[in-house]
Amino acid sequence: MNARPYDVLIVGELNVDIVLTGDVVPEFGQTEKLVDSLTVCAGSSSAIFAAAAAKLGLRVLFTGRVGDDLFGRFLIQSLETVGVETDRIMLDPDVQTGACVVLSRAGGADRAMLTYLGSIAKVDERDVSPDLFYLARHLHVASPFLLKGLRAYMPEMMREAHATGMTVSLDTNWDPEQRWDTAGLFDELDLFLPNENELLAITRLQDAEQALNAMAARVSLLAVKRGERGATVCRGAERIDVPAVAVDVVDSTGAGDSFDAGFLAGWLNGLSLRGCGLLGSACGTLTTRYPGGFRGQPTWDEAAAFVRQRLHEELA
């Protein structure tokens, strides 16, 4: 299996984040307001996950679609800079690259997002050529509720990946339309990585314990992210809680995607479930110290050192 040239294939969504901070509450009636800062950075769960995985040393292949425009080229360049293979990302002249305007206030503690899907909704089955299933050991799927053009094909894509010997992980992220249609997404899944709110919404339960138990019975491996409270990993009746270290949080964008990459890197490298959870937690926490999702993502050695020096203290 290791003979495959890539560790992880991502069929994903790409958008830029335009982050404004300060007094960011808009006033209509032609009112102009000045804000404190502007950051334009690569966004999307898939891109942040891909960057985190590449920085951890995984060989990452990204396929998807952007517009043939400034933002599209910026996204490809951002992924290339961290070592993600982008040859399969199509520049589509008929669509605009997706963008998310993030209004961030109270030092990043509160955010409002306005998303234009653009190219995200145009990713579809044609972006997944059959040879891709033989090029990587693992398929990661993120944001099925945003990838509207790919959603119907996802169950078959996951089945095909399994059939060719790949393992498969999923992070649904939030459903902006709150429909939470997960039909077919758990049938061929090895690892599910929701956060706690998403888990409650998907299971349609109010109690986190009940939701954990219900989902643990549906998927073979579950890692639920709980922000500053760390994460919980479940495999059958086995359950492991891992903590998070308290740090000065600047912006938690992408913490979950970096957690996913850390957990998966541990899993693909044969770490124990506790080891995978701790590595994920370290990767999540380390990115919260910087704005945007791409900054602060650790290498394997940096994440392992953080686990040894900081997380083991929490466990003691």
Ligand SMILES: Nc1ncnc2c1ncn2[C@@H]1O[C@H](COP(=O)(O)OP(=O)(O)OP(=O)(O)O)[C@@H](O)[C@H]1O
């Ligand atoms: N405030 C925090 N302090 C320390 N660690 C944090 C904090 N927030 C997140 N983390 C770490 O990052 C991990 C993932 O974060 P979180 O639970 O916010 O995921 P998420 O909701 O999926 O995030 P995303 O916004 O990327 O979708 C947590 O399990 C934790 O280890």
Ligand SMILES: [Mg+2]
């Ligand atoms: Mg998330």
